[in-house]
Amino acid sequence: MNFITSRKEALEVLEKYLEKDILTYAAQRNFDFGPQNRKNISSLSPYITHRLISEYEVAKKVLSKYPYQKVEKFIQEIFWRVYWKGWLELRPKVWADFVEDLKNIENSNEYEKAINGKTNIDCFNDWIKELKENNYLHNHTRMWFASIWIFTLKLPWQKGAEFFLRELYDGDAASNILSWRWVAGIQTKGKNYIAQNWNINKFTNNKYKDLKLNENPQPIIDQREYKISPINIGDNEKKSDKLIFFENELNFRVFNIDNYKKIYCIMLSNEERKVELGNKVLEYKKNLIRNQIQNLDLEIEFIEGNKFVELSVNEKDFDVVYPSVGENMSFLKRIIKRNNLTISYLTRDEDKYCWQFSNKGYFNFKSNIPKILSQFKLN
Numbered sequence: 001m002n003f004i005t006s007r008k009e010a011l012e013v014l015e016k017y018l019e020k021d022i023l024t025y026a027a028q029r030n031f032d033f034g035p036q037n038r039k040n041i042s043s044l045s046p047y048i049t050h051r052l053i054s055e056y057e058v059a060k061k062v063l064s065k066y067p068y069q070k071v072e073k074f075i076q077e078i079f080w081r082v083y084w085k086g087w088l089e090l091r092p093k094v095w096a097d098f099v100e101d102l103k104n105i106e107n108s109n110e111y112e113k114a115i116n117g118k119t120n121i122d123c124f125n126d127w128i129k130e131l132k133e134n135n136y137l138h139n140h141t142r143m144w145f146a147s148i149w150i151f152t153l154k155l156p157w158q159k160g161a162e163f164f165l166r167e168l169y170d171g172d173a174a175s176n177i178l179s180w181r182w183v184a185g186i187q188t189k190g191k192n193y194i195a196q197n198w199n200i201n202k203f204t205n206n207k208y209k210d211l212k213l214n215e216n217p218q219p220i221i222d223q224r225e226y227k228i229s230p231i232n233i234g235d236n237e238k239k240s241d242k243l244i245f246f247e248n249e250l251n252f253r254v255f256n257i258d259n260y261k262k263i264y265c266i267m268l269s270n271e272e273r274k275v276e277l278g279n280k281v282l283e284y285k286k287n288l289i290r291n292q293i294q295n296l297d298l299e300i301e302f303i304e305g306n307k308f309v310e311l312s313v314n315e316k317d318f319d320v321v322y323p324s325v326g327e328n329m330s331f332l333k334r335i336i337k338r339n340n341l342t343i344s345y346l347t348r349d350e351d352k353y354c355w356q357f358s359n360k361g362y363f364n365f366k367s368n369i370p371k372i373l374s375q376f377k378l379n
C-alpha cells in the first residue's frame with residue numbers, strides 16, 4: 001500500500017473511490033483481500049487522522065454524489081471516528097489512565113514474541129509483518145488481531161493499543177484506545193469481541209484454516225468508571241497574534257490564519273511523547289507537514305515540542321487549534337502549567353456540535369447523524 005502525503009493527492013484518492021468503489025462498501029467492507037487489493041474500502045484513514053481531509057468534508061463530497069440511502073454504511077463509519085473522538089473528549093481520564101497503566105506493565109517474553117511475529121498463529125504473524133510493512137491493517141483484521149492478542153495470547157490490551165499507535169499511519173488516541181477497550185469488553189461492559197476461525201477464514205477468502213484460537217473467553221473486567229466532564233474548548237476568539245497547530249489538524253486554511261504574526265506547526269518528538277512512535281510513522285508525519293506548508297505556500301514554522309518549550313519561556317499567550325485529547329493535548333497542558341501560559345483554543349464548529357452526542361452509546365450518536373448533516377449542510 002502506498003500512502004500519499006499531500007492534500008491534493010488525498011482528495012484524488014477520495015474522488016477515485018467515489019467513482020464507483022464506494023457502492024460496494026456495505027456488502028464488501030468486511031473482507032480483507034490483502035494489501036494489494038483494497039478497493040472494497042477507502043483507505044483514507046491516515047489522511048483523516050491528520051485532518052488533511054476532514055470527516056465532514058468527506059461526508060459532504062460523498063453526499064453530493066450519492067443519495068444517503070446508497071452510502072449510509074460509509075457515512076456511519078466516518079461518524080464512528082467522530083463519535084470516538086467526542087467520547088474521549090468527554091472522558092479524558094481514559095487517556096490519562098491508559099498512559100499510567102502502560103508505566104506499570106513490563107514487557108514479557110510473550111509480548112516480544114508477539115510483536116516480532118513469532119507466535120504459533122500464522123495469521124497473527126502475517127499481520128505483524130503486514131502492519132510493519134504498510135503501517136496499516138484492515139478494520140476487520142484489527143478486530144481479529146486485538147481479540148487474539150487479548151484472549152488467545154493473553155497479553156494486556158494496553159500494550160496492544162500502544163503497539164498499534166507506534167506502527168499505524170492513522171494512529172489516533174480515541175479510535176485506537178476505545179476500539180481496543182471495545183474488543184476487550186470494557187467499553188461495552190461484559191461484551192467482548194471474539195475472533196473465530198470460521199469468520200477469519202471466510203473474510204480472508206479462505207486464506208487461514210485450522211487456527212487454534214480461544215473462542216470462549218470471558219470479557220476483561222475493569223472496575224474503573226468514567227464520569228462525563230465538560231469540554232474546555234473556549235470561545236474560538238482570536239486573542240493572540242501567535243497561532244499553534246499540531247500535526248493532527250493539517251488543513252490550515254480551514255482556520256482564519258490571515259491575521260497572525262507568527263504561525264507554528266508543532267510535531268512532538270519521541271522524547272516529548274508518552275507513547276513513542278516508530279520511525280516510519282514519525283517520518284510520515286513530518287512529510288505530511290512539510291508538504292502542507294510547501295504546497296499551500298504559507299509562512300508557517302515547523303517546530304518540535306522542545307522549541308515550543310523554549311519559545312514559551314518569553315512568549316506567554318498563544319491561540320491553539322484544539323489538539324483534542326491525546327498526546328498533543330497532554331504535552332500542551334504540561335507546558336501551560338510549567339511556563340504559565342494563557343491559551344485560547346480554536347475548535348471546529350462541527351466538532352463542538354457533534355461531540356455533545358457522544359455522551360451515550362453509538363446507537364444514540366447515530367440517530368443524530370441526520371441532524372448533524374443538515375446543521376452543517378453536508379447533504
Ligand SMILES: Cc1cc2nc3c(=O)[nH]c(=O)nc-3n(C[C@H](O)[C@H](O)[C@H](O)COP(=O)(O)OP(=O)(O)OC[C@H]3O[C@@H](n4cnc5c(N)ncnc54)[C@H](O)[C@@H]3O)c2cc1C
Nearest residue numbers: 041042043044045077078081139142170171172175176179
Ligand atoms: C483495535 C482497533 C484499533 C483501531 N485503531 C484506529 C486508529 O488508531 N485510527 C483510526 O483512524 N482508526 C482506527 N480503527 C478503526 C478502523 O479500523 C480504521 O479507521 C479503518 O480500518 C481505516 O481504514 P479505511 O480508511 O479504509 O476505512 P473505511 O472503512 O473506508 O472508513 C472510512 C473512514 O471512516 C472512519 N472509520 C471507519 N471505521 C471506523 C471505526 N471502526 N472506528 C473509527 N473510525 C472508523 C475512518 O476515518 C476511515 O478512514 C481501529 C479499529 C480497531 C478494531
